[in-house]
Amino acid sequence: MSVKVKNITKLYGNQKALENVSFSIEKGEIVGFLGPNGAGKSTMMKIITGYIDTFEGEVKINDLDISKQKINVQKEIGYLPEHNPLYLDMFVKEYLQFCASIYKMPKNEVEHIIEKVGLTPEAHKKINQLSKGYRQRVGIAAAILHNPEVLILDEPTTGLDPNQLVEIRNLIKELGKDKTVLFSTHIMQEVEAVCNRVILINKGCIVADLRLKELKEGQEQLIEVEFDFRVEKRFIEEIPNLLEAENTFDTTWELTFDTTKDMRSVVFDFAHDNGLKILKLNTKNKNLETLFKELTL
Numbered sequence: 001m002s003v004k005v006k007n008i009t010k011l012y013g014n015q016k017a018l019e020n021v022s023f024s025i026e027k028g029e030i031v032g033f034l035g036p037n038g039a040g041k042s043t044m045m046k047i048i049t050g051y052i053d054t055f056e057g058e059v060k061i062n063d064l065d066i067s068k069q070k071i072n073v074q075k076e077i078g079y080l081p082e083h084n085p086l087y088l089d090m091f092v093k094e095y096l097q098f099c100a101s102i103y104k105m106p107k108n109e110v111e112h113i114i115e116k117v118g119l120t121p122e123a124h125k126k127i128n129q130l131s132k133g134y135r136q137r138v139g140i141a142a143a144i145l146h147n148p149e150v151l152i153l154d155e156p157t158t159g160l161d162p163n164q165l166v167e168i169r170n171l172i173k174e175l176g177k178d179k180t181v182l183f184s185t186h187i188m189q190e191v192e193a194v195c196n197r198v199i200l201i202n203k204g205c206i207v208a209d210l211r212l213k214e215l216k217e218g219q220e221q222l223i224e225v226e227f228d229f230r231v232e233k234r235f236i237e238e239i240p241n242l243l244e245a246e247n248t249f250d251t252t253w254e255l256t257f258d259t260t261k262d263m264r265s266v267v268f269d270f271a272h273d274n275g276l277k278i279l280k281l282n283t284k285n286k287n288l289e290t291l292f293k294e295l296t297l
Contacts, residue, residue, distance in 0.1 A: 002027045002150050002180035003048065008057035010043055010204075017043045018204045021057070027149065030176035032191030033184040034288075035201035036296050041184040042082055044201070045154045048182070049079045061150055078143035082154040082184075084135060088128035092119060095127060096141055103146040110145070117141045117171060133164030140171065144179075151175060154184045169194050188288045198288065200295055207295045212288070221259060222290070225267055226252040226280035239263075239270050252280070 003025040010018040018040045025031050035041050046052040048059055050070045059066040061073045087095055096110045114123050117137045122130055127138060136156055157168050172194050183195060191198050200208035236245045236253060244256040257263045264283060271278050
């Protein structure tokens with residue numbers, strides 16, 4: 001077991017930032033830690049990495065207890081904080097050699113890491129000359145210099161342009177091949193693009209923990225349909241495989257079906273049999289975005 005979090009509670013005064021949070025992550029998983037702003041994501045990251053050491057509960061990294069073996073645990077972790085702390089007046093290579101000296105790593109390892117994260121074309125520049133995307137690469141490079149087994153990334157894609165997003169996503173996926181990655185974000189598209197599992201947190205509590213594959217396989221089908229006349233719910237409920245029907249506006253209904261079979265033809269048949277015309281019909285699957293809205297509103 002790479003990461004084990006058990007019954008974590010953290011208070012700031014009378015306010016609970018985290019309440020009885022538990023989860024575990026196996027080696028080789030890329031896990032998205034997803035939640036709205038203020039949900040407790042960064043607090044959890046700081047507890048796992050040892051930056052916050054006053055809390056209730058237990059955190060173990062590779063069976064090492066963070067409360068009892070903090071230095072040894074931190075040797076197992078690579079951490080990119082939300083606000084990437086860099087010495088902007090240093091050159092890229094100079095900064096990473098400085099970081100390597102802290103870990104007592106050989107200097108030739110820096111060249112390997114620079115190449116691994118795609119910094120070779122920028123290695124001769126000062127960090128303040130780099131784009132946001134390349135600064136994130138420098139932060140990730142510093143986090144993996146000592147070859148940690150566990151990589152903690154707190155909002156690593158915030159503020160990146162579309163091209164930089166793709167580059168950092170690919171880098172994270174590559175790193176996840178031989179490391180455990182916990183990836184904190186409030187952007188659902190990043191979880192769907194990078195992770196194979198999502199832990200959803202809201203108001204300091206875990207509200208969902210599932211694999212993205214399970215979400216896709218178990219998708220409910222949502223159909224939004226607008227008729228030309230109002231229809232009573234008791235008639236709508238006669239449609240086969242209907243799980244839920246919500247009258248969202250006037251003659252518009254959102255229909256949820258517990259099947260992945262395309263139900264549009266069934267809705268058309270219902271309209272025809274009841275002398276109705278369909279003015280609008282949209283179909284969509286229940287994805288991470290709809291789950292997020294349901295559990296965090």
